[in-house]
Amino acid sequence: MPPNAAANGSALRVRDVARRFGGTTALAGASLELRTGERLALLGPNGAGKTTLVRCLSGRVIPDSGEIEMFGRPLPGTGGRHALGFVPQEIALYPDLTARENLEAFGRFHGLRGKDLRDAVLWALAWTGLSDRAGDLTKTFSGGMKRRVNIACGVLHRPLVLLLDEPTVGVDPQSRERIFVMLEELQDQGTSILLTTHQLDEAEQRCDRIVIIDHGRVIAQGTLSELIESTVGINRRVTLKLAEPGPRLEGFQTGEDPRELVGEVGDVALELPALLTRLRESGGQVSDVEVRAPSLHSVFIHLTGRELRE
Amino acid sequence: MIWTVVRVGLLRMWHGRTEILLTFVVPIAFFTIFAFIFDEQIGLGKSPKVNVALVDEDATELSRKLMIALAEQEALRVYSPDDGGETPHVFDSVGPARELVLAGGLPLAVVVPEGWAASFTSSGGEARSVRLLADSSDPVATQVVTALIQQLSGRILAAQARDRIETVLSLSGNREAAAAASRFTKPVDVEVVDLFAADKANPVVSMYAAGIAVMFLLFGAVGNAGSLLEEEETQTMERLMCSQLGMTRLLAGKWLLLWIVGVVQVTVMFVWAQLAFGVDLVGHLPGFAVMTTVTAGAASSFALTLAALCRTRVQLNAVAVILILSMSALGGSMVPRYVMSETMQRFGKVTFNAWALDGYTKVFWRDLPLGALVPEVTVLAAVTLVLLLAARLLARRWESI
Numbered sequence: 001m002p003p004n005a006a007a008n009g010s011a012l013r014v015r016d017v018a019r020r021f022g023g024t025t026a027l028a029g030a031s032l033e034l035r036t037g038e039r040l041a042l043l044g045p046n047g048a049g050k051t052t053l054v055r056c057l058s059g060r061v062i063p064d065s066g067e068i069e070m071f072g073r074p075l076p077g078t079g080g081r082h083a084l085g086f087v088p089q090e091i092a093l094y095p096d097l098t099a100r101e102n103l104e105a106f107g108r109f110h111g112l113r114g115k116d117l118r119d120a121v122l123w124a125l126a127w128t129g130l131s132d133r134a135g136d137l138t139k140t141f142s143g144g145m146k147r148r149v150n151i152a153c154g155v156l157h158r159p160l161v162l163l164l165d166e167p168t169v170g171v172d173p174q175s176r177e178r179i180f181v182m183l184e185e186l187q188d189q190g191t192s193i194l195l196t197t198h199q200l201d202e203a204e205q206r207c208d209r210i211v212i213i214d215h216g217r218v219i220a221q222g223t224l225s226e227l228i229e230s231t232v233g234i235n236r237r238v239t240l241k242l243a244e245p246g247p248r249l250e251g252f253q254t255g256e257d258p259r260e261l262v263g264e265v266g267d268v269a270l271e272l273p274a275l276l277t278r279l280r281e282s283g284g285q286v287s288d289v290e291v292r293a294p295s296l297h298s299v300f301i302h303l304t305g306r307e308l309r310e
Numbered sequence: 311m312i313w314t315v316v317r318v319g320l321l322r323m324w325h326g327r328t329e330i331l332l333t334f335v336v337p338i339a340f341f342t343i344f345a346f347i348f349d350e351q352i353g354l355g356k357s358p359k360v361n362v363a364l365v366d367e368d369a370t371e372l373s374r375k376l377m378i379a380l381a382e383q384e385a386l387r388v389y390s391p392d393d394g395g396e397t398p399h400v401f402d403s404v405g406p407a408r409e410l411v412l413a414g415g416l417p418l419a420v421v422v423p424e425g426w427a428a429s430f431t432s433s434g435g436e437a438r439s440v441r442l443l444a445d446s447s448d449p450v451a452t453q454v455v456t457a458l459i460q461q462l463s464g465r466i467l468a469a470q471a472r473d474r475i476e477t478v479l480s481l482s483g484n485r486e487a488a489a490a491a492s493r494f495t496k497p498v499d500v501e502v503v504d505l506f507a508a509d510k511a512n513p514v515v516s517m518y519a520a521g522i523a524v525m526f527l528l529f530g531a532v533g534n535a536g537s538l539l540e541e542e543e544t545q546t547m548e549r550l551m552c553s554q555l556g557m558t559r560l561l562a563g564k565w566l567l568l569w570i571v572g573v574v575q576v577t578v579m580f581v582w583a584q585l586a587f588g589v590d591l592v593g594h595l596p597g598f599a600v601m602t603t604v605t606a607g608a609a610s611s612f613a614l615t616l617a618a619l620c621r622t623r624v625q626l627n628a629v630a631v632i633l634i635l636s637m638s639a640l641g642g643s644m645v646p647r648y649v650m651s652e653t654m655q656r657f658g659k660v661t662f663n664a665w666a667l668d669g670y671t672k673v674f675w676r677d678l679p680l681g682a683l684v685p686e687v688t689v690l691a692a693v694t695l696v697l698l699l700a701a702r703l704l705a706r707r708w709e710s711i
Contacts, residue, residue: 058552062710078551078710086552088545109553154549 010072011036011161011192017056017066018216026052028216029066034161036071039183039193041203043296044213045304050196051089053213054165057194058086070161082111085159085191089166091146092153095139099130099149102138103156110157124152127182144175151179155186162186164195168202180206204296214304228294231302235264238272239290240279247284249275265291328628336632343639347650359652360451363389363407363419364400372427372466376440379462380420385454389416408443411505414676417448417648418455430467439499446504447517447675448648456500463498506675516590519583520670521643523576524605524663525634530575531568531606531613532630538564538617538708539626547708557709561702565610572606589674597673600683604690605666611697612662618704637661665689 012034019027027049034040044050055061057068062077069075070083093102103121112120125131128148133141138149151167167183168176180202187193197203203210204224211221220227228234240249245258252263261279265271268291276286323329364380366373381388381398388398389410401407407419421441429438440459444452541547550560580598583589591598616633620626638644640654641663647655658664669686672678 055548058548060548060551060710079556081552082554084552086549088548090543090545092544092546092549094546106549106553109550109555111554 009036010034011038011070012057012194013067013069013072014053014057015067015069017053017063017068019052019056019061019063025216027056027063027066030213030216030218031066032211032218032221034192034194035209036192037187037190038208039187039195039206041207041210042194042196042213043198043200043203043210043300044196048214048304049216050213051165052216054086054163054194054196057163058084082157083160085154085157085162087151087154087162087164087167089169091138091150093138093146093150096137098135098137099125099128099141100134102149102153106153107156112157120156120158124156127185128152129178142175144171144178147171147175147179148182151182155191158189158191160191162191162193164193166196166198168197168199176202200296200300210296212300212303219303220299224296224299227296227299231299232294233264234294235266236268237292237294237298238263238265238268238275239292240275240286241288241290242279243285243287247279247282249279249282249284326624328624332628332631336628336635339632340635340639343636344645347639347645347654359387360385360418360454361387361389361416362451362455363410363416364398365404365407365419365421366400366402367404367424368422368426369402369424370427372430372470373422375466376422376459376463379466380458383458383462385458404443408505411443411445412676413678413682414445414672417445417451419443420455420459437499439501442500442502444502444504445506445675446502447506447514447671448646449514450649452502456502459500460498467498506677515583515587516674517646517667517671519580519587519589520667520674521638521663523579524609524641524666525638525643526579527572527575527606527609528612528634528637528663529630531572531609532616532626532634534568534571535564535610535613535617536623536626538614538705539620539623542708543623551709557705558702561614561698561705565614565698568610568613569606572609573602576602576606594673594677596680597678597683598670600680600687601666601669601673604687604694605662605669607694608662608666608690608697611694611701614701615697615704618701618707637663640664642667662690662693665693 010033012032014030014032016029016031017027018025018029030049030053032040032042032053042050042053052061056063057075059075059078059081067074070081075081094105097105100121103124104117107117107120122131125134128145128151130145130148133145138146141149147167147170151164154164155162164183168179171179176199183193183195183206195202195207209221209223210227212219212227220231222230225234238252239255240252240261241257242259242261245254247261249261249263252261254260255262265275272289272291276289279286323333362380364377366377377398377400380386389407390399401419404419404421407416407421410416411419419442421443423438423441426438426440440463442452442455442459446452538547541550551557580589580591584591616630617626620629635644638661640658641647641661642658643663647658647664647667650658665686669683669690672682672686676682
């Protein structure tokens with residue numbers, strides 16, 4: 001861990017980063033923090049500025065204004081990113097090289113030589129579970145296998161900070177699981193990870209904190225419970241399905257189906273039995289009850305709306 | 311259904327403008343280039359002027375008449391030491407003219423040997439031939455000048471014979487003398503002395519080996535340089551730029567790769583030319599090595615520049631086809647430059663095919679020493695550096711935006 005990391009607990013700090021492309025504002029003063037050793041999910045609708053922000057961090061895009069710090073030190077517009085690993089969204093491999101040849105090439109590009117390189121390649125093959133396919137051309141691999149090699153090529157040099165742009169896009173659940181097991185191993189070894197994703201369940205279940213970005217600005221960040229508390233609230237959403245429409249219940253509204261009553265409760269164990277009793281007393285016959293905890297999905301829709309983004 | 315297939319195809323073509331360019335514009339461009347190459351010769355009957363040196367060792371009235379008649383020909387440009395001088399220069403000995411042809415300055419020297427005129431009037435002996443010291447890499451020039459010499463000398467000799475017959479008849483009525491004078495009407499022999507091909511197994515093959523090798527060197531280099539655009543499309547470039555590699559080292563590595571592949575490609579071509587057609591590669595190794603080094607270097611830089619200039623692989627392929635075929639046509643890889651008009655020959659010099667082919671010709675055809683390659687090496691090395699610099703500047707778009 002670098003000396004400053006423990007002091008401020010911040011692996012990456014982004015302050016008011018803005019970037020325009022012609023007449024389009026991609027980033028309008030985005031700020032976020034990736035804490036040391038954490039896994040941070042960067043969420044946002046299409047065109048929200050996620051990829052531009054990651055590219056600013058990787059050095060591909062130079063911000064018009066704002067500051068980026070890595071372990072307390074300002075990061076230049078380009079270069080100076082040896083402690084950074086980057087895994088692009090595309091399969092950025094040489095398809096006509098074998099897995100081992102790809103790993104060796106990218107290891108060398110990251111400055112590894114000799115025994116360090118050999119050890120890193122062996123580790124990466126084992127880490128990805130591809131030791132038995134090391135000599136096969138990567139173009140013959142399945143999507144999930146390519147994704148794993150793609151990630152491995154970005155971490156051979158053991159970066160302190162890893163940026164992943166949608167690392168699980170287009171892979172099956174088993175491959176996703178494997179990829180997150182790989183990332184957990186890295187995190188256990190102290191790597192701070194920032195990943196962009198459209199998979200809300202990944203962010204919800206697999207990340208320590210979540211940053212939601214829209215229209216080039218960070219509109220919310222924190223743990224899932226913090227986000228829920230600050231947006232949709234912690235109440236459970238309760239849907240009561242009735243045998244016949246008609247009965248009313250205070251604090252509940254009729255749903256899209258007239259036989260449904262929809263409302264919120266703070267404490268399900270305490271409040272729900274009383275609700276059911278009141279409903280029965282008013283002549284209602286409950287055929288089903290659905291209790292839904294607030295989720296990242298509800299937070300995301302609450303913050304970014306239901307309008308389709310292109 | 312069938313019409314839907316047609317419609318989809320047309321719509322895709324319409325949306326892919328590069329395909330339209332390749333389908334409709336490229337053929338027109340090539341037609342235009344080849345029209346320029348051949349138009350002045352075939353269409354309008356204007357051959358490119360043949361540069362010749364005149365040597366009059368005979369120094370007789372007859373030989374002087376032939377020299378003057380040759381100098382007056384539209385099809386010829388007679389060498390003059392003060393370049394562009396009004397009066398055509400006539401050498402009195404063969405040595406300097408021979409050197410000019412050997413050095414590649416001229417394709418031909420017309421030599422009227424001593425005793426040529428006298429050989430027409432001496433009874434019994436054969437008339438002496440006019441000699442053409444030729445660089446047979448330009449067979450057209452040899453044929454044109456041979457025909458001109460026979461035509462002009464025939465006219466001159468016929469006129470002289472007519473004068474003599476009339477004189478003899480008017481003076482003596484001697485039929486025997488008139489018969490002797492009539493010998494002038496025999497066609498003049500032209501002896502072509504090939505200054506280069508005598509000890510070469512297959513004289514023109516080396517030129518074509520070089521021509522084809524340079525053209526495919528360019529195609530091969532551009533094909534390989536296209537990997538830069540593939541790397542951009544797959545975001546591998548982005549990953550590379552995040553590593554310790556850096557753009558300068560990436561381009562240097564790509565250039566070196568293209569250069570190595572190019573050198574091997576040209577070498578394989580010439581090894582085959584030696585094995586199959588007797589081109590003397592082994593006997594010209596130093597010159598071949600120098601020319602191949604600088605030619606492959608220039609081709610590599612050209613390819614990298616083109617790749618850095620284009621946005622997609624499809625665009626690169628389209629631009630490469632147009633540029634390489636144009637340069638190859640103008641620079642002599644497809645059609646020897648000596649068949650082109652002088653304007654097109656001068657224009658061809660803007661292509662590095664022309665410089666490369668001139669260099670290889672000096673090595674394999676003229677057997678010139680390495681020092682003679684200085685112009686070609688200088689130009690190709692300069693092209694290499696300038697284009698490499700241009701590629702580096704253009705590649706900044708891959709570094710950061």
